[in-house]
Amino acid sequence: MDSGTLLSFLALDLLLVCVPGADWAYAISAGLRGGSVARAVGGLVSGYALHTVLATAGLAVLVARSPTLLTALTVAGAAYLVWLGWSVLRRPAVPSRAAGSAAGSDGGRVFLRGAVISGLNPKGLLLYLSVLPQFLVTGDGRLPVPAQTAALGLLHMACCAAVYLTVGLGARAVLGARPAAARAVTRTSGAAMLGMGAFLLVQHAL
Known part of the structure; x- marks a missing residue:
């Protein structure tokens, strides 16, 4: 794998990461609640760490080759987005010192929720199952896949x-x-998550 391939992947990856979605909404919510941004982002990154481990082990290829399993994961992620979006719309984050204290005392839940969000994020599934494999190079002298x-x-x-720490x-x-x-x-972030999840659910229902 040469530097050109890495730079090409980095450019495309940054473009995808900078598109607002569920991860952005969670990072923004964590920032407004105070004291939990690092834990929230750590949870989000840990979800993608799991994706990386599975992809490295070759399980991502198996999932990609199983339409039923891929659909099930996508639907689960979409349903979670709908639930999360509705929850955000019902209780939008408002900056306050009390909220910051509560967030600081419940870091484990903040971290775990971030991991679930990124672990089931349809955009993450798309990256690891469709985009990333296009940058893998085989041949003599190349790093193992x-x-x-x-x-x-x-x-x-x-x-x-x-990106998410900055957000x-x-x-x-x-x-x-x-x-x-x-x-x-x-509320805009919550509506976006709800709409994205509903679109994916309708798309797979048709």
Whole structure:
């Protein structure tokens, strides 16, 4: 795997990561609740770490070759997005010191929720099952495919950590003193998650 391949993957990966979605919404929510951005982002990255391990072990290829299993995972992710989006719409995050204290005392749940969000994120499934394999190179003198897969997966995790930390901390800095704007942004994120999940469910139902 040469530097050109890595740079091409990095450019495409950054483009995908920078598209707002469920991960963004969770990072923003964590930033507004205060004190939980690192744990939330750590959870999100751990979900992609699991994807990387499975892809490196070759299980991602098996999933891609099993339409039934792939559909089941996509539907599960879509249903979780609908539930999460509805929860955000019902209780939009509002910046406050009390919220920050509560988030700090429940870091385990914040981390676990982030891992579930990224683990079931349809965008993540798309990356590992469809996009990443296109950058794997075979032939004499090349790194083994599992090593290439692990390298690309780690690169994706680094991109996610950098972007989502920026999003979460940026939300805290920009919206922390603007409760009305924070509520509007959170509701928009929740509506986007709900709409994305509903679209995927309808698409697989047809």
